[in-house]
Amino acid sequence: MSTIEFPSTPTWTGAEQDWAVETHGLTKSFGGNVAVNGVDLLVPRGCAFGYLGPNGAGKTTLIRVLLGLTHADAGTMSLLGYPVPHHWDLALARVGAIVDEPRFHDHLTGRQNLQVLAAAREPAARDRVGPSLERVGMLHRADDRVAKYSMGMRQRLGVAACLIGDPQLLILDEPMNGLDPAGMQDMRDMILGLVAEGRTVVLSSHLLDEVERTCDAVAIVDRGRVIRQGTISQLLAGSAFTVEVECSDPEGAAQRLASLPIGASCTVESSGLSIALPTGTGRDVVAEINRVLVDSGISVYRLQHVQASLESWFLEVTSRLGETS
Amino acid sequence: MTTISLVEPSAPDLPPPDGRAPDHRGSWLPTGGMIATRFMELRKRRGLMIALIAVNIGIPVVFLTVRLVSHAVDPTSYRPAGGYDIFTTLVAGIMYVFGFIVAATVGCTAGSVDLTEGMFRHLVITGRSRLALYLARIPAGLAIVLPIVAIGFTIVCTVCVLAAPTQLNYDGVTVPAGLSRAGLEQWAGDHAGEVDCNFNFNFQGQSPPNIPCGNTPGGGIVKAVPQGETQAVASPAQVRAEAITIADQDYADYHSHFLSPSLPLMIDTGLWICLEATIGFVVGLGLASLMGQRTVPVILLVILELILTPIFSRTVIAHLLNVQRGIVGLAMAHIEPGGLPHPLGDGAGPHDLLVPESRTVAVIVILGWLVVWTALGAWRMTRRDA
Numbered sequence: 001m002s003t004i005e006f007p008s009t010p011t012w013t014g015a016e017q018d019w020a021v022e023t024h025g026l027t028k029s030f031g032g033n034v035a036v037n038g039v040d041l042l043v044p045r046g047c048a049f050g051y052l053g054p055n056g057a058g059k060t061t062l063i064r065v066l067l068g069l070t071h072a073d074a075g076t077m078s079l080l081g082y083p084v085p086h087h088w089d090l091a092l093a094r095v096g097a098i099v100d101e102p103r104f105h106d107h108l109t110g111r112q113n114l115q116v117l118a119a120a121r122e123p124a125a126r127d128r129v130g131p132s133l134e135r136v137g138m139l140h141r142a143d144d145r146v147a148k149y150s151m152g153m154r155q156r157l158g159v160a161a162c163l164i165g166d167p168q169l170l171i172l173d174e175p176m177n178g179l180d181p182a183g184m185q186d187m188r189d190m191i192l193g194l195v196a197e198g199r200t201v202v203l204s205s206h207l208l209d210e211v212e213r214t215c216d217a218v219a220i221v222d223r224g225r226v227i228r229q230g231t232i233s234q235l236l237a238g239s240a241f242t243v244e245v246e247c248s249d250p251e252g253a254a255q256r257l258a259s260l261p262i263g264a265s266c267t268v269e270s271s272g273l274s275i276a277l278p279t280g281t282g283r284d285v286v287a288e289i290n291r292v293l294v295d296s297g298i299s300v301y302r303l304q305h306v307q308a309s310l311e312s313w314f315l316e317v318t319s320r321l322g323e324t325s
Numbered sequence: 326m327t328t329i330s331l332v333e334p335s336a337p338d339l340p341p342p343d344g345r346a347p348d349h350r351g352s353w354l355p356t357g358g359m360i361a362t363r364f365m366e367l368r369k370r371r372g373l374m375i376a377l378i379a380v381n382i383g384i385p386v387v388f389l390t391v392r393l394v395s396h397a398v399d400p401t402s403y404r405p406a407g408g409y410d411i412f413t414t415l416v417a418g419i420m421y422v423f424g425f426i427v428a429a430t431v432g433c434t435a436g437s438v439d440l441t442e443g444m445f446r447h448l449v450i451t452g453r454s455r456l457a458l459y460l461a462r463i464p465a466g467l468a469i470v471l472p473i474v475a476i477g478f479t480i481v482c483t484v485c486v487l488a489a490p491t492q493l494n495y496d497g498v499t500v501p502a503g504l505s506r507a508g509l510e511q512w513a514g515d516h517a518g519e520v521d522c523n524f525n526f527n528f529q530g531q532s533p534p535n536i537p538c539g540n541t542p543g544g545g546i547v548k549a550v551p552q553g554e555t556q557a558v559a560s561p562a563q564v565r566a567e568a569i570t571i572a573d574q575d576y577a578d579y580h581s582h583f584l585s586p587s588l589p590l591m592i593d594t595g596l597w598i599c600l601e602a603t604i605g606f607v608v609g610l611g612l613a614s615l616m617g618q619r620t621v622p623v624i625l626l627v628i629l630e631l632i633l634t635p636i637f638s639r640t641v642i643a644h645l646l647n648v649q650r651g652i653v654g655l656a657m658a659h660i661e662p663g664g665l666p667h668p669l670g671d672g673a674g675p676h677d678l679l680v681p682e683s684r685t686v687a688v689i690v691i692l693g694w695l696v697v698w699t700a701l702g703a704w705r706m707t708r709r710d711a
Contacts, residue, residue, distance in 0.1 A: 064710075064711075067446075067449070067450050068449060068450075068711075069446050069449055069450070069710060069711040070710040070711070071710075088351070088452055089350045089351035089452045089453075089454070090452075091452065092450060092451060092452025093345065093348065093350060093451075093452045094343070094345075095450065095452075096450070097450050099446055099450075101443075102443075102447075103442060103443025103444070104442070104443070104444060104447075105366060105438070105442050105444055106442065107369050107370060107371070108365075108366060108369055112362075112365065112366075112369070113444075115362055115365075116362040116363070116365075116366055116444070116448075117447055117448065117451060118358075119356065119358035119359045119361065119362040120350070120359055120448050120451040120453040120458065121348075121350070121451050121452075121453070122345070122346070122348040122350070123348070123358070126358070161447055165451065168343070
């Protein structure tokens, strides 16, 4: 089980009901293939939460279980504090979701598709069809048949379908798929806007850069298990990082640093020296490197601490898991 | 498989109310809005609507129009467009069989498109009861199928009544319609030669009078003195008496022939083909929901209607008699309104069906098909992965 150590900000503290999504030991198998393996997941309310994993890691299956699209084999879960599956109706009344690619009735217009979905929700949902289409920038194409929509427009319509329920929790599975750069920027802004309104957004994506830019916290899933979860800064703080040094004698500096007991791995590049430091190395080591080089008579022109990106960290933890297995 | 352990729901465990009014979306009852939007979704399927209208309205309209025009152009060669015979032919021969198939196609579409077009998961995520999602399709689909069947049937009834022939053609003889037994006998006596030579008659072992008719091309019986016998040609009085006897014997058959369908027959028949269309829709809906697709269920129902039902209606298989009785097409034939020919194409009336079945059993079989297929479709709908 993963240990959850979210920072004690006011938003993320409190009783268990403060979790938008909470699962314990959630398991789902297809034949002999365990797609979701005892997942313990906590998603704080009011944040953008990234759900990351390589292909086939079980991301979509977990979302499908959470939304009642398929049944769990074991475990407990709750959405917005409502235990499910006993209270699907209460929980899902406050949830909007896109699972896989958004598909609709092609022969109906975008507006008519939303009307079909709104009719299954509360009466007020009908009044939100227009505003939802406007919010995702689809109002001008709302009366065209979906068959004429591009993938990106269907994606936007899927988000509009989420919004007609005025959800407190949105679960978006690869919402950036099919969007052009401007569309991705719009989607990013919209997600941030939804979070600013106090909603919780769970974003499943393989676009790590997007998750890093959009989300406050992430969970990394691999082979059906959540292997890390926490805020991005918290997770990256414990990862390896690099120090880039521009100095008068890069080769001499590399030889000098190799003798230090800090586990540094030095690479001489055309621009200078790149020093990879192991996970858990403190920032004081950067100052120590500077002092050693100066004491050795090497002139240091620039020294920069480069934090690993979410992508490199993601590759690091998932490949590490691969090695151990 | 591990049994899922659920967090026991209890009032204190639930979060505080968030101001939303309860909307009973866990209820199995569909809302009016759900039915209306489902109706819209089906109605917007152009190809399906064209097929539905073409079979239930288009074919009868074209058929009747051709007859109306032909009769108007050449009344002597072409009989009137309407009438009782045309009514029974159109209703039992076309609207009944093909109406079922098209209604089944609509049902199969309603039962499968949410799955195949990816809308089912959107609908499940709303939190609405899956049973309510399923049940909403029944009134929505029937609200499309039944009015179109009714319109087509109304057109048929209208033409068959308004453009009915003024005189009845019975055994090749033009006879006034609606005569009483005495009236027919009176008319037969006045047209003794035509009656004696054309009306069907069972001599029941008696020797017929010698009435020279010749081999009339009209197909009437030809009476002649058996070889080796000598019999005087019948007198006019004998000819008249024979005609009255024949009329008396044929009256029951004559009485079942009408110039135009009666109002009670039209009402009964309308309800009967609407029931057939309802069965087609409900069975198609259930079967397609069960299988999660449209094509195979449609093919299966076409096979049931066009191949299996006629075969089982014309063959008695002793060991499968109860299975034969359980076929909905046979049950429907047993509750067919009197006066219609057998809907399965052999021209016999409902009481001439080979497989005996009481009306009570037939009604039970029909209800069973409606209930069982609805239950199977709903069960699969609530259990399947979305």
